[in-house]
Amino acid sequence: MKLSGFGQDTTLTPPPQTEAWRFSNVTAQLPVELRPATKTISNADIVLSGATITVNQLPSGVAVMDIPQAVSDQFWSALPTYGGKVQLKVSHSPDRPLRIRIARDAHLLEEATLGSIHIEIAPAMKLEIEQEITGSPTGLTATETKLNLGSDAQVDHVISLLDGPEALHVTTFHAELAARAHLTQTFVAVGGKMTRMQVSANMNGEGAHASLASITALTGKSQVDLNSKLTHTAARTTAKQLAKNLLDGESKAIFTGKVYIARDAQQVAAEQMNRNLLLSKKAHAIGQPQLEIFADDVKCSHGSTTGQIEEDATFYLLSRGIPAERARTLLTKAFIAEVIHNAPESLRGFLGGRL
Amino acid sequence: MLEVKNLTAQVEGSEILKGINLTVKAGEIHAIMGPNGSGKSTLSKVIAGHPSYEVTGGSVSFDVNRKAVDLLELEPDVRAKEGVFLGFQYPVEIPGVSNVDFLREAFNEVCAHQGLEKLDDAQFKTLVREKLKLLDMDERFLDRDVNAGFSGGEKKKNEILQMALLNPRLALLDETDSGLDIDALRIVAKGVNAIKSRYNAIILVTHYQRLLDLIVPDYVHVLYKGRIIKSGDKSLALELEKKGYDWLIAEAEGKH
Numbered sequence: 318m319k320l321s322g323f324g325q326d327t328t329l330t331p332p333p334q335t336e337a338w339r340f341s342n343v344t345a346q347l348p349v350e351l352r353p354a355t356k357t358i359s360n361a362d363i364v365l366s367g368a369t370i371t372v373n374q375l376p377s378g379v380a381v382m383d384i385p386q387a388v389s390d391q392f393w394s395a396l397p398t399y400g401g402k403v404q405l406k407v408s409h410s411p412d413r414p415l416r417i418r419i420a421r422d423a424h425l426l427e428e429a430t431l432g433s434i435h436i437e438i439a440p441a442m443k444l445e446i447e448q449e450i451t452g453s454p455t456g457l458t459a460t461e462t463k464l465n466l467g468s469d470a471q472v473d474h475v476i477s478l479l480d481g482p483e484a485l486h487v488t489t490f491h492a493e494l495a496a497r498a499h500l501t502q503t504f505v506a507v508g509g510k511m512t513r514m515q516v517s518a519n520m521n522g523e524g525a526h527a528s529l530a531s532i533t534a535l536t537g538k539s540q541v542d543l544n545s546k547l548t549h550t551a552a553r554t555t556a557k558q559l560a561k562n563l564l565d566g567e568s569k570a571i572f573t574g575k576v577y578i579a580r581d582a583q584q585v586a587a588e589q590m591n592r593n594l595l596l597s598k599k600a601h602a603i604g605q606p607q608l609e610i611f612a613d614d615v616k617c618s619h620g621s622t623t624g625q626i627e628e629d630a631t632f633y634l635l636s637r638g639i640p641a642e643r644a645r646t647l648l649t650k651a652f653i654a655e656v657i658h659n660a661p662e663s664l665r666g667f668l669g670g671r672l
Numbered sequence: 673m674l675e676v677k678n679l680t681a682q683v684e685g686s687e688i689l690k691g692i693n694l695t696v697k698a699g700e701i702h703a704i705m706g707p708n709g710s711g712k713s714t715l716s717k718v719i720a721g722h723p724s725y726e727v728t729g730g731s732v733s734f735d736v737n738r739k740a741v742d743l744l745e746l747e748p749d750v751r752a753k754e755g756v757f758l759g760f761q762y763p764v765e766i767p768g769v770s771n772v773d774f775l776r777e778a779f780n781e782v783c784a785h786q787g788l789e790k791l792d793d794a795q796f797k798t799l800v801r802e803k804l805k806l807l808d809m810d811e812r813f814l815d816r817d818v819n820a821g822f823s824g825g826e827k828k829k830n831e832i833l834q835m836a837l838l839n840p841r842l843a844l845l846d847e848t849d850s851g852l853d854i855d856a857l858r859i860v861a862k863g864v865n866a867i868k869s870r871y872n873a874i875i876l877v878t879h880y881q882r883l884l885d886l887i888v889p890d891y892v893h894v895l896y897k898g899r900i901i902k903s904g905d906k907s908l909a910l911e912l913e914k915k916g917y918d919w920l921i922a923e924a925e926g927k928h
Contacts, residue, residue: 634774637778648766651768
C-alpha cells in the first residue's frame with residue numbers, strides 16, 4: 318500500500334490475516350494507495366484531520382512536549398505514526414476537560430486520517446478528556462491514543478466515535494498506570510462498515526485501577542470488533558470492564574477480552590462482562606472473554622450474555638400506559654445507561670446525546 | 673363497569689381459565705381467592721392484556737365514558753390509559769430507568785389520553801411527594817432505578833404508589849399482600865383505602881384473610897381449576913380462613 322502526501326511518501330506491506338484479526342479482515346479491504354483526507358477546522362484543543370494535528374488553546378497545566386518516538390515495525394501500530402503526531406504533558410490539573418477532536422472529511426476510501434496522540438499525566442494530577450471522533454461516510458482511519466498515568470494520577474476519559482456506513486476504522490487506546498493511578502474510560506460508538514477497537518490497560522503499580530465501559534450501537538451491515546487486554550503486573554490492582562452492544566439490522570459485534578494476571582500480582586480483582594442486546598433477528602454477537610491467570614490469590618469474574626428486550630419488562634411499561642414503541646426506547650436507553658454511568662457525572666452530558 | 677363473560681384463556685397450550693363470569697360495578701371491592709394454580713393471577717393478567725396469555729373464548733367488556741367497550745380488542749397500554757391497573761405480584765426490575773422518570777412518563781401518557789393537562793417537572797414532584805407520604809415512602813425512592821434492588825415490601829409499596837398516581841377506575845391487585853410484614857401491609861392497605869372511591873373498583877387477588885381485614889371486600893369469589901365455584905360476601909372469606917377450601921372443592925366436584 319502506497320502512502321502519498323503523508324510527509325514522506327512510503328510503501329507499507331499489510332500483514333497477513335492472523336487469528337487475532339479473524340473476524341475483521343480490514344487488510345483485505347485496504348486500498349492500493351492512501352492520501353490524507355481533507356483538513357477540517359475545529360475549535361477543539363487538539364484537532365487531528367487527514368495527516369495534520371492542530372494544537373489550539375490548551376487548558377492550563379497542559380503543554381506540548383517534544384519527545385522522540387520509536388516507530389513500530391508492526392503494520393497497525395506503525396500506520397498511525399505516518400500521520401499527525403502530538404505528545405502532551407499534564408503537569409498541573411487543568412480546570413476544564415481537554416477536548417480532542419478527530420475530524421474526518423473523506424468521500425473516498427483512499428482518503429485517510431492517520432494520527433497518534435500521547436498524553437503523559439504527572440503524579441497526583443487529574444485530567445478529564447473529551448474525545449470526539451466525528452463521522453465521515455467513508456475513508457480509512459487509523460489512530461492511537463496513549464495515556465501514561467503517573468502514581469496517584471486520575472484520568473476520566475470519555476470517547477464518542479461516529480463512523481459512516483462505508484468507513485473503515487482501526488483505533489487503539491492504550492493506558493499505562495503507575496501505583497494508585499485511577500482511570501475511567503467510557504466509549505460510545507456508532508459503527509461503520511468495519512471498526513476494530515483495540516483497548517488495553519496495564520496496571521503496573523500497586524493499587525492501580527482501571528474501569529472501562531463501552532456501548533456500540535450498530536445498524537445495517539455495520540461491524541465492530543472490540544479487542545481488549547487488561548494486564549495486571551502489580552499486586553492489589555483492580556480493573557472492571559463492561560462491553561455492551563446494541564445490535565439492529567444485520568450488524569455484528571465481536572468482543573474479545575483478555576485479562577492477564579502475572580504470577581506476582583496477588584490480590585488482584587478483575588471483572589469483565591460482555592452484554593449484547595439484539596434488536597433484530599439478523600443481528601449477531603460473538604463474545605470471547607478470556608482469562609490468563611498466573612497468580613493464585615485473585616478475584617476474577619467474566620461472562621458474556623446475548624438476549625432480546627425482555628417481554629416482562631415491556632409488559633410492565635405497557636401496563637402503565639406507556640406505548641410499545643416508547644417502552645422499547647426506554648428499555649434500550651436503560652441498557653445504555655449502565656455504560657454512561659461509568660463516566661463521572663460532569664462528563665455524561667458529552668456522551669448522553671451521542672446515541 | 674366490568675363484565676367478564678364465559679372467559680377462557682390458555683398459556684403455552686394449556687387451558688387455565690375455563691369459563692369465568694364476573695360482574696364488577698363502580699364502588700365495589702371484589703376479592704378473588706382460591707388454592708394455588710386455580711387461575712387467579714391469570715385472570716388479572718388476561719384483563720390487563722399480558723401477551724403470554726391467549727384468550728380462546730368469551731368476552732371482557734369495560735365501561736369507557738358510559739359505553740361498554742371490548743377490552744380484549746385494546747392494546748395493554750390503551751387499557752391502562754382507559755383506567756385499568758394491574759398491581760404485579762412480582763414487580764419487574766428495570767435497572768437504568770429511574771423511578772421518577774418512569775412514574776412521570778406513565779402519568780403523562782395516561783393524562784394525555786384522558787384529555788387532562790400534563791404536569792411540568794415541578795408540579796409532578798409536588799404530586800408525587802404527596803403520594804409518597806400516603807405510603808410512608810422516602811423521597812429517595814424516586815431517584816432509584818425502577819424496583820432495582822428494592823425489598824419485597826418496597827416493590828409492593830411502589831405498585832400502590834403507581835396506582836395512586838394513575839388513579840385507575842379498575843385496579844387488579846395481584847397478591848399485593850404477599851411478602852409484606854404486618855406494618856407494610858397496614859401501610860399498603862391504608863394507601864388502597866385512600867384511593868378507593870365510589871367511582872372506582874378494586875379486584876384483590878389474595879390467599880389471606882389478613883388483607884381482607886384491612887381492605888374489606890363487598891364480594892368474595894373462590895376460583896378453582898379456572899372456574900368461580902363460589903361467590904359470597906366477606907363472611908365467605910372468614911369461613912375459608914376457618915375451614916380451608918376442601919369443603920368447597922368437594923361440593924363443586926360433586927356437582928360435576
